[in-house]
Amino acid sequence: xxxxxxxxxxxxxxxxxxxxxxxxxxxxxxxxxxxxxxxxxxxxxxxxxxxxxxxxxxxxxxxxxxxxxxxxxxxxxxxxxxxxxxxxxxxxxxxxxxxxxx
Numbered sequence: 014x015x016x017x018x019x020x021x022x023x024x025x026x027x028x029x030x031x032x033x034x035x036x037x038x039x040x041x042x043x044x045x046x047x048x049x050x051x052x053x054x055x056x057x058x059x060x061x062x063x064x065x066x067x068x069x070x071x072x073x074x075x076x077x078x079x080x081x082x083x084x085x086x087x088x089x090x091x092x093x094x095x096x097x098x099x100x101x102x103x104x105x106x107x108x109x110x111x112x113x114x115x
Contacts, residue, residue: 015044021053030057038062043069047108054109063105070097 019041030037036059042050043065050061074094084090106112 019045021049023052023056026053026056036060050108051110061105061109066101067098070101073097
């Protein structure tokens with residue numbers, strides 16, 4: 014996760030988008046401001062990788078469950094922690110403007 018908001022070079026992104034005919038991917042999207050993501054998607058970003066935020070959601074869910082002595086068996090804890098991903102995925106679908114477009 015970033016300690017400060019990442020800076021996206023929109024001019025460079027626009028040039029890359031104009032030069033290539035392929036969808037672009039933003040790696041390290043976790044922690045990027047929503048307005049910057051919407052602008053980036055308007056400039057050709059078709060996929061945003063947010064693995065750090067997804068992993069953190071699962072990790073926190075597991076720690077919370079085990080701290081409360083819930084679901085001590087890993088498969089149960091894993092199944093419950095997967096639900097933590099739903100909120101993260103919904104957030105990113107809305108931030109990127111992808112909600113309702115699939």
